[in-house]
Amino acid sequence: MSSAATAELPVVVIGAGPAGLAAAAELTERGVPALVLERGPAAADAVRQWGHVRLFSTWAELTDPAAEKLLAPTGWTKPDAGTYPTGAEWIALYLRPLADALGDAVQYHATVTGVSRLGRDRIVDADRDTQPFTVDYTADGREQRVLARAVIDASGTWTLPSPAGANGLPALGERTAADRISYRIPDLKDPAVRARYAGKRTAVIGSGASAFTALAELAALAREEAGTRAVWVLRRGISGSTFGGGTADQLPARGALGLAAKAAVDDGYADAVTGFRTAAVERDGDRIVLVGDDDRRLDPVDEAVVLTGLRPDLSFLSELRLGLDERLQAPAALAPLIDPNQHSCGTVSPHGHRELAHPEPGVYLVGMKSYGRAPTFLAMTGYEQTRSVAAAIAGDLEAADHVELALPETGVCGGAGLFDDPAAGQGGGCCAPVPQLIQIGVGTPAAVDAGQTAKPSGGCC
Structure with missing residues (x-):
């Protein structure tokens, strides 16, 4: 031609x-x-x-x-x-x-x-x-x-969510546990979806804006439904950038996401497990158990929400x-x-x-x-x-x-956000070597305060 x-x-x-x-x-x-x-x-x-x-x-x-x-x-x-x-x-x-x-x-x-x-x-x-x-x-x-x-x-990239496996491949048993795993932010306004998570223990795997959103949504559900609890599973440790830019973020709603996730933990609706790299997913009756690449095992959960990219x-x-x-x-x-x-x-x-x-x-x-x-x-x-x-x-x-682009600075990026509450808008090493179950901020100052500008840590997992 x-x-x-x-x-x-x-x-x-x-x-x-x-x-x-x-x-x-x-x-x-x-x-x-x-x-x-x-x-x-x-x-x-x-x-x-x-x-x-x-x-x-x-x-x-x-x-x-x-x-x-x-x-x-x-x-x-x-x-x-x-x-x-x-x-x-x-x-x-x-x-x-x-x-x-x-x-x-x-x-x-x-x-x-x-x-x-x-x-x-x-x-x-x-x-x-x-x-x-x-x-x-x-x-x-x-x-x-x-x-x-x-x-x-x-x-786009919507059709290929990344797996729970820390090596980039599905964790052993992840496919066979598909009935207990979701790769999307749950719509808790949907009665059927709400019933899936209400009164249940849910692992949220991921460290970006989508994971923040899921944690905040599950915390809101926990305030209304007894027994609802989240476990936040991070491959890295907790640092000043973990929760994004907070009130210093030039996208206020993005900053509010990190603060909402932190509040979920501070208020006792979620625990955080750091330095945990998922290698396997095992069945425990109707529940599943996450196993790390160092053979450590987390307590059983009813559901897992994988938001790893x-x-x-x-x-x-x-x-x-x-x-x-x-x-x-x-x-x-x-x-x-x-x-x-x-x-x-x-x-x-x-x-x-x-x-x-x-x-x-x-x-x-x-x-x-x-x-x-x-x-x-x-x-x-x-x-x-x-x-x-x-x-x-x-x-x-x-x-x-002739390309021009002015972008807002600071904060964690990578997913749709949560900004329904109008009031919401107004450290150490990156990769912790040993998994720890911690409650962040209980009796301690906020990890991200109004005067702090968070920057992404280099070399994070």
Whole structure:
């Protein structure tokens, strides 16, 4: 196929989430045809699955400028910039209207199964860069294929939660204990979910914003349902950064998350086990027992909520030549800028199409997927990524290279937040060698006070 013919093809965007829809809006503004393939039945299907959780970013940081322009003729009004939506509100008030405005450019129930070059597998060099991309997908029970001038993968990382096993693999017995393990923040407003955790002992494994949210939710449940208790399982020790930025966080709702998690422990609704690396999950009747890699065993729990991060699904990109960092699975040029051992959300440098490029010209990973396993992503980062990438695809390199990004500093990042209580908004070594059961802050000063700016510890597990 000639280069001129390839240039007339659409850009295929994988995923109709916040970044994917923003990419389509940016392309549309530049007159570049886009086709968005969404595996779910509606826009932002992954967000829908955590729709009960409130974000720690305000509306001011959750809409894309090109999308706002596309929505304006429809009579859309931007919600109050200073308020914090839930995932469900983000969909209802912005993402679904944006998908509707894009119309037939968004196709649902379309699961991408493979991306390659026309007539070229990954080892063939001859005329490779002049060939269009082929995007295979299933829809309506049929295998289909579309040709594309470029591919923007904004499919996120929601479908691949990380396991409980500290070595990155499922712990021994983790799969067979699946009926007692969840990898999502429980929606305790759902009666069936509430019944699963009420009056039960639940292990929460993880140290990020999602774990904070789960702990705070379980503590609220414990205040109403006797016998409800949480055990917070951390691979590292407790330090000044464990609870994030607190009141010093420039995203107040994100700071409130850490304070809520600390309160859950301080108030006696949760215990914390530090320096514990899960190696096995054993059955004990209807309960499960977590076993560490040093053979230590925790007391039995009824349920486990594993919130150890998310991973990118790279399986359908196997025929493309991607340049990914060997640790983070993020684009090689981007990885040093987002390494969670060195950076929080707010210390990420502005970046665009050049940092997101791969040895395979014309393919880009954007949004959460661009960060690989790093948990420090913010929506506004994805919007600037898609703006730069769309400009590059359209041939406007001056605009593509002019990247600006002002991010809030401090705090722990990586998950949707909890900020329902309006009042909530206003150390030592990182990896403890011996597991300890502790109650934090009982009779002691707060770990994060109003004058302290928390920084992420380097080298944390």
